[in-house]
Amino acid sequence: MKKILLMIPLIMFGIDYYSYKDAVKKAKELHKPVMIEITSSRCHYCKWMESTTLQDKEVVSFIQKNFIPVRIDVSKEEIPKGIEYSMTPTFIFMDPKGRIIKKIPGAWKKEDFFKILKEVKE
Template sequence: MKKWIKWIFISLALSVLVLGYLYSQSNDPGSGKITLKELEFYTTPEPAFEDAKAQDKLMFVYMRSEYCYWCNKFEEEAFTNQSVIDKLNGNFILVSIDVDTQRKEITNFGVYGTPTGIFLDPNGTEIKRIRGYVENGTFLNTINEIAKLKEA
């Protein structure tokens, strides 16, 4: 009987390890992309800059942390809102930077807290910066205004 308990425990432990590995591979900054709620983001700026230039699109760089309460709240509200999703996907190249693991990018962008959203033109010039949590309606108004700047 003790053998079965041992094998059940080993099987469960292996299952948890395999699932954890698979999850980390799908949301690993080294893999190039990450999905946050309903949106797919680049995890490094370089390929995003290339896409922004090639497609003549704006960029949204989102600085976040896995453990940031306000980041999680913002993502839950904004990145599940269909109007926000449509506007971001239609007008912006998206980049997500994890401030806990991507220290170089924090310095390059001059970020001191999370969440921080930075809007850039296709050449990488900053248009606007949002520091801290903003409500969904405010965020949607901001991305609509910035998208209109590009259209003008």
């Protein structure tokens, strides 16, 4: 029972990710940008950001409201054609037509990442 209760906050504040293919369709339908998180299961900084910044309820809420989020784990999945990165984590923001708006490498604290999200949204 304790394990179930401990998992509830993760479910409540986690980001609902789409597959890349579904995200591209959804972005066109809703006229929202796509936020692609390039991550790896072997990446310490990715794990840190996923357990801190990307669990913050304000960040999660902003992402869910303003973006179509995608997470691609390069240790398990292939990168879609046209998507390039040099390190993990990397965040790539695309407009609904698939054009890259901004590419942000590295792990970010909540305050800094939230500023980036707001800049991209504008």
